Amino acid sequence: MKNKMETDSAGSVTVQSADYEYNTLMRLLGVSVSKHLMDEHFTLIWANDFYYELIGWKKEEYETCFHNRPDLYYADYQEEWRELTETVMDAIEKHLNGYHLVSKMPRKDGGHVWVQICNSFSDEYVNGFQISYTVMTNIDDLVRVQKEQSVTYSNLPGFVAKYRIDEDGFRFMHANDRFTESFDGFTENGLYNRITNYESEQNHAAYRQNFPLMRIGKPVRFTLQAKDRTGGDMWLQVNGDCVDWWNDNPVYLVIYIDVTDITEQRELRKQLEERSEMLHNALKSAEQANRAKSEFLSRMSHDIRTPMNAIIGMTAIAGTHIDDRERVINCLEKITLSSKLLLSLINEVLDMARIESGRLSLSEEEFSLSDLLQNIITVMQPSIMDKRHHFNIHAYGLRHEHVVGDPQRIQQVFLNILSNAVKYTPDNGEILFEIREKHSRIQGCGCYEFIFKDNGYGMKPEFLQKLFTPFERADDADIRSIQGTGLGMAISQNIVRMMNGDIQVESVYGEGSKFTVILYLEVCEEEKLDLKLEETFPVLVVDDDRIACETVCERLDEIGLSSRWVLSGEEAVEEVEKNHRRSEDFLAVIIDLTMPGMNGIETTKKIRAVAGPDIPIILISAYDWLDYEEEALAAGANGFVVKPMLKSNLVYTIKKYVLKENMESNARPQMQSERSYKGKRLLLVEDNAINREIAEEILGQTGFAVETAENGLDAVERFSAVPEFYYDLVFMDLQMPVMDGLEAARRMRGMNRKDADSVPIVAMTANAMKEDIEASIAAGMNAHLAKPLELELLYRVMEKYAGG
Structure with a gap:
């Protein structure tokens, strides 16, 4: 439900952003912040580190000994517990929004500490119990000074x-x-x-x-x-x-x-003055909250518009090249990637909430570092080219390209760092991305070092100390106009640490910054690369970057090919002409696109002029090729490969352009299920017409006979009216008018018919939080799919529940 999703997301972002600002302020002040159920135990749901420091207990000990029940913690301090509970009950009876109390807080060492407790009742409920938020300030020194002096x-x-x-x-x-x-x-x-x-x-x-x-x-x-x-x-x-x-x-x-x-009039005046001050303070707090909210949304707007620009732009390009299948597929790939980035930005604030509460989870899946790097280049290229930066990627000693980890979270970290490098480097800057596989002492894992360097504004030493603090941004005059959420680096650090890695930063103000991310990733057995080539002539590598030449030649040697390299287009033309005269043409020529002086396209033209059409010429660059494709092909180039040229890229390139093998890219989006479900019926329950049309089209391509219902009650009535085992699968939205998806699922499960317990019901909803998933399962649903739909996950669910 597009409109509903937007409303919920915006509301969620606003609420979560206010929570982050509140929690961040509390941490800066060094106070205890905790969240409680208003049940008979005042059960502790969550607390920050200062809460446990205040009472002297480690979090794990506290949970083991007291099971997050403050009433058990106060078991030997009944007077303090009675005072606390009476204060709470008094506030509830008077319909107050919270309470204030100065009390003694017991500590693990048998002593106590004086605290000022400020509590606020929220509008949230969990399992029927209201939620309250508590801030405790250590005033022990103040009380003791008052007592002693x-x-x-x-x-x-x-x-x-x-x-x-x-x-x-x-x-x-x-x-x-x-x-x-x-x-x-x-x-x-x-x-x-x-x-x-x-x-x-x-x-x-x-x-x-x-x-x-x-x-x-x-x-x-x-x-x-x-x-x-x-x-x-x-x-x-x-x-x-x-x-x-x-x-x-x-x-x-x-x-x-x-x-x-003291007269009644003076007492009344005093009360009015106190209330006036309270109102003034409340107004001031509200204005500060609104300003912070506006600033945050303004920063978010910029980051959201970047992938939106890519989506709109690539849609326009696809529309003008509708008959060019390869071009349209390439645009669709970029639209898909940008859409995922947009979704990750919308969820960025929620990520901080998950991190703070310990609910952020990581996936474990096999992925290719080459694919990861090309995805990053695709997303970053528009902003890099817009600022005319010189961007390059170097890869050293990559023995294992296929690893196991969470590619989406790793990509999120790298994009956060690279985005900052692009934003905080003046136009025509230098940005370098280096990847190294180093010796690992962990068996079965590779130690990967990812280094990001720029010659941008750099950071002052005082800001480096709070770089990873949420919502913190440098306030230098040169970068004040550059927008950002202030959350990216805090999220990145937490993700890297969850992966048992490390993120380090070095920066010199006015000279640039260097970020180093170290990750230990489980390595996969590499596929054997067999080119089946007879004895051939060398491959010529042309690049003004000596390191790029050396690393490409090293990989050519690794796959059994000899090589030479030169640092300019002029030298390349001389080498090709000299070998051609001896009838010893190069096996292929690999040329960097953006060399100074004679660039890759000009070099290609001259090589074609002296050597003819038979030598395969491949252009390489750290940028995408679409903007140069027409001119490069006209100059005589055979193909284009994105840096860095890892071993798998080289093998793919040689097979396609030298051996003329028909190579299909594995990166194409899977637009329909490989399996046909013809003869099976599916009930789609969705109240939003556009979402219903999209889902109906995608599901219909799989062979399913799709029937639709516009709300939960309609779905229940349709299900009860058809014969038993009529539907093979039900996809159910959660948030709908008349009757929501949870109630509809419960009613369908409760019907007196043989298929009530067995028909698969899958949630298909924009409600993607952990508690939404738990609610779906509790209502009797078999699985939970979050919108926007990921086709691979959708087909996997269909195969699991309807593939028999």
Whole structure:
């Protein structure tokens, strides 16, 4: 459902971005942030590192001992637990949005730490229980300083006294001058039996009510009546706080404030001022949140438009070359790649949430480094060419091209780094991408080092310290206008670390940066490369980059071909002409496209002029060939290969252009299932007309007889009306009007018919979070496919549930 997906994605991005800003702020302040269920245990769902540092427990120990239940953690601290639960219940009963509390937090070492707890109730619910978010600030130092140093009594307003609360009364310790001049009643042993200098039942009642609380160290607030120096009546607000303990007896600091002349009007004014300040602060916070939200969405807009530009541009190119099958297929490949990149950008913010909560998972699949590199070049080429950068790729010692890992996440990391290199390097800059396979001490794994160098703006040392912090961007004048999310490097570092790798950065401000990514990838057994060539003449390699010449020649030697190399087009023409005169033409000529002076196309023309049409000429470049294809073919080039020329690329090139073998690219998108499901029926449940048309077309190409329903209720009625085992497969959207997909699946599973339990029901939805998948399975669905659909996964599901 396109419109719905866009609405949900945008809403999700907004919510998640606010969460990231809040969590990032909390980390910078060094406070504990946690998320709880509002059940009887206040179950802990998630907490940051400061939460565990605060209580002195490691996360794993805490989970093992207390099972994320704060009530078990407070088992030996019932008074603190009671105070906390009463505060929570009071806030709920008063319909407040949260609560604030200063309390003692128990620690693993048996001690405690004073914390200020700020809690907010959210609108989220899990399993019927409301979610709350808690921020705890360590105020232990402040409390202890207040307790140990007390106050300079003479500078405090009102009467100030310090008592030790013994079993039989108040034992006077210190007081300011105003107190000693106004009150009496001390016994010879320092025992003070009354609270003020005025005997009244109200004062005695206050004593009886608050003395037990003071014996256990609780703060007290109450009003007393007293006499001034002239004998006149006065009213005192008593504020007493326990500041220390002496031989199991609490020590209190008590401040008496004269409130006799405070009128109702003054109290009202105070309340209005407090509320005005609260509203001002709330408005200020809202404005800051809106600004941060706007800045974030602005940065995201730029990154989203890049693949959108590729999709729109390649669609236009395909439309103008509709009769050129190869060109259209190439455009479709790029549209597919850019679409995947666009989806990854939309999910970038969600990735941070998954990383923070430990829910980001990695796939394990076999892939080719050559394919990975060419995908990256395809995505990056438009922005590289737009800024006229000189881009090159060098590969050293790659013994294993086929590895096992998560190619999408690796590509995400590399694109993040390369995108930054392109953006933060002025026009006509130099960008180099190097790949090395180094010796690995891990059996069955190769150690791969990927290095990204640029001569761009570079970074200041102070920014390097926070480069991998979410939402952080350098604020230099030269790059202030360059947009970005501020999330890419934080995500990249976390992905690399999840792969047990490392990412390092070196940078000199004003000179450029160097990123090094080290990954350990499981290697696959390499296919034997057999060219079946008789003794031949050498291959000539032409490139102004000496390293590129040497590495290509090394690989030619590895596959059994001799080689020579030269560093310019002029030298290449001389070599070809000299060998042609001796009737010893080169087996093939491999020429770099973008050489200074005489470029690859000009060199090709001159070689054709002196050697004729028989020598295969292959152009190579770190850029794609579409913009040069027509001119290159007209000059006499036979084909084009994208750098770096790995061993498999060379074998493919020699077989295709020298041996004239019919080579089909493995990179073409699989547009339809290889298996036919003719004679089988499928029910497609989708409320969005465009999505329904797309799915119906794709599924119809497989041979299925596709029937459709526009909502869950329609699907239930259709299923109940047809004979048993009529449908072989059901694809069900989740979010639909009238009845959603989850309820529809539950009703179909609950029907009294033989196929109710067995008919495969597969979710086909834009709801792609982990909890959505769990909800689908819980409702009785067999599998979950996320939109936009990946054909390979779709066909795999069809084969599993309808291929028998």
